[in-house]
Structure formats: structure tokens, C-alpha cells
Amino acid sequence: MEVAVSALRAELKTWIERARAGDEVIITDRGLPVARLTGIAAADLVQGLVRDGLLTPAQVERPLHEVPDAPSPSSSSIPAPAGAGGARAAVSGLVRRIRR
Known part of the structure; x- marks a missing residue:
């Protein structure tokens, strides 16, 4: 589907939602x-896997x-570097x- 720049500006959220739903907007x-303007399929990868039944929450x-x-540096067999806290x-x- 096509949309003019002026209409896109006026209804940006609507057009973004259409792209998210899978429509390609020219x-x-x-x-x-x-x-x-197209949606990004990877953005909702986990939700898509749950929806398709491939992943269970x-x-x-x-x-x-x-x-x-952590053991204190003095008890370690390896000396601590100078100046390290x-x-x-x-x-x-x-x-x-x-x-090692």
C-alpha cells in the first residue's frame, strides 16, 4: 500500500502499526x-516462537x-597485582x- 508523506506525518502511529502487523508501506x-516502511520480524522473535508453539513460557x-x-587475595596462592584493591x-x- 502507498501513503503520501503528508498523510504519513498526520497518522504516523497508524502507519507504524500497519507495518508492525506485516504490511509493507511505500x-x-x-x-x-x-x-x-516494513516491520522487523526479529523484534518479537520470542513472542512469535510462543505463538507458533515452539517455545513455552x-x-x-x-x-x-x-x-x-570470592576468597581474599591474601588467601589465594596467586599474588594480587600491586595497587589492586x-x-x-x-x-x-x-x-x-x-x-592455567
Whole structure:
């Protein structure tokens, strides 16, 4: 379907909703096509998968993941870098252990 720029400006929300619904809207300026307005299929990917029966929404809320306390840098077998404070030192030590 085609719409003039002036009509598009006046009823922008309506035309966006039509594009979201799957219609392709050709925008014209003085009768000449200048742009195309289409919906983005990937924007509602999860809802589309649920609608098609390929994905089932969770029935209960998942518990939050609790991060365990990191060992202090002094108790680690890997020395903390000079000038590193608390959490940074713990993360640095963890990264070093993972890289071994």
C-alpha cells in the first residue's frame, strides 16, 4: 500500500502499526516512491516462537543466581597485582586460575 508523506506525518502511529502487523508501506512524495516502511520480524522473535508453539513460557519465576564470596587475595596462592584493591584483585586471581 502507498501513503503520501503528508498523510504519513498526520497518522504516523497508524502507519507504524500497519507495518508492525506485516504490511509493507511505500511512502511517496508527490506521487513518486521514496521509501519503504516494513516491520522487523526479529523484534518479537520470542513472542512469535510462543505463538507458533515452539517455545513455552516459564510457569514459575527462576531464582536469582547468588555469587559466592570470592576468597581474599591474601588467601589465594596467586599474588594480587600491586595497587589492586579488593574485588579487582579477586577477579584478577580468578582469571589467572582459569587461564592455567
